[in-house]
Amino acid sequence: MEKIAHASLDDFYREMSAKLGKDIESIFPKGLHKDIGHFNVFDIAQTIEKVKMTSEMPYNRRKYYKISLIRGKNRAEYADKVISIKQNALLFATPKVPYHWIPEEANQAGSFCVFTEDFFIKNKSQTSLEDLPIFQPGNYPVFEIDDALANEIEELFTKIKKEITSDYIFKYDLIRNYVLELIHYGQKLQPATKLSTSNDASLRVVSLFIELLERQFPIESSDQRLQLKTAKDYADRLAVHVNYLNKKLKESTGKTTTELIAERLVQEAKILLKQTQWNVSEISYALGFEEIAHFSNFFKRKTSFTPVEFRS
Structure with missing residues (x-):
């Protein structure tokens, strides 16, 4: 019986450790406990500068969620669709939708965060991430955006990076709000028909x-x-x-x-x-x-x- 390998957080951190040339412990977020779930944030330029331009993100289903602001020419490949990005992209990855992200030039910048559903969903009464329009099946949630919007989103990532290194006791609650704001940026870029919440x-x-x-x-x-x-x-x-x-x-x-x-x-x-x-x-x-x-x-x-x- 052969199984498809799904990229876990362990796989992700082994990959990041190799790309950054650092021990896993040194890139693991400070003050993060198991009961919080998992969250981390990275600079794209740092993760690709140590690897060849021919490298690709693995084409698989990830067991974690990922939101990326990518600045540079690149493309995203899904099972049956290729999306070329000439300037800036906002990309939402779910555990259910496999894709490649392939940089097509050396000058890549931006940021990305990874998180698990239990980081975002703190109790059973809350909506599952899969219920949010941006993460629902059938979508190809990658959007080409202009510089003005990319700058706004980059400011949000800057806040996240600043907060994750702070000693503020409630910093992950604040980061969770920033992540929700990122999600809303994406949902506003979707066609209005995708955002229907009618309960009939x-x-x-x-x-x-x-x-x-x-x-x-x-x-x-x-x-x-x-x-x-x-x-x-x-x-x-x-x-x-x-x-x-x-x-x-x-x-x-x-x-x-x-x-x-x-x-x-x-x-x-x-x-x-x-x-x-x-x-x-x-x-x-x-x-x-x-x-x-x-x-x-x-x-x-x-x-x-x-x-x-x-x-x-």
Whole structure:
């Protein structure tokens, strides 16, 4: 049974230790206890100056959240999308969305912070990070921004860096507020349709469908298999008629239930083809296809490539 490696905070700190040429203990934030969760902040220039320009951030699902202000020409690569940045970028990374960040010139600047959900969410009554629009499934949360906005955000990172080295007893409460401010910067850059918070019954069904769909992923083992495969499977689990579910999804997203399931299957298939050594038969099985030919035909219909062509 082969599993996909997920980058943990331990992995992250080993990487930062190598890049900065420092012991892990020396870059670990001061006064941070386990019951607080985890948070840290870094300068981008310091983390890349000791490595070659050809280096890339690992293409994987991180177990921590990351917010980056990147100043310089670079690109972000997702499973099925490439976003080129000519000047400044504000990037939000979640444990569910794998990506590459690739610097394309030597002069890179900016800052990034990493944190766990338990740093941000202090009690069960609070909203999960995954419920915030900026971190919801289906987004590619990287935004190209102008110098004026980049300067505003950089000032916020400067406050975070100053606070994390202070002796103020409540500094992590203050930093948490700064992180929330960063999140709001990102959410204001999203289309207004992404920020709907209506609680009517139809939107609740849509939200529950998306949550249920995302719970099927990531596929971490070649022995793992999708349990919900069809529109009827999801409708039955949500206790609604399949036509009702399809109608509400079409009204909200412009796509049918089957189209949304297929899009997510294609996204996961691309990740598994690029990130694992599993053969096509194993990927086909894990994604719920009964025959490898069905998977190959499905993938080519959606991408114009066979699985083997896409992998190569």
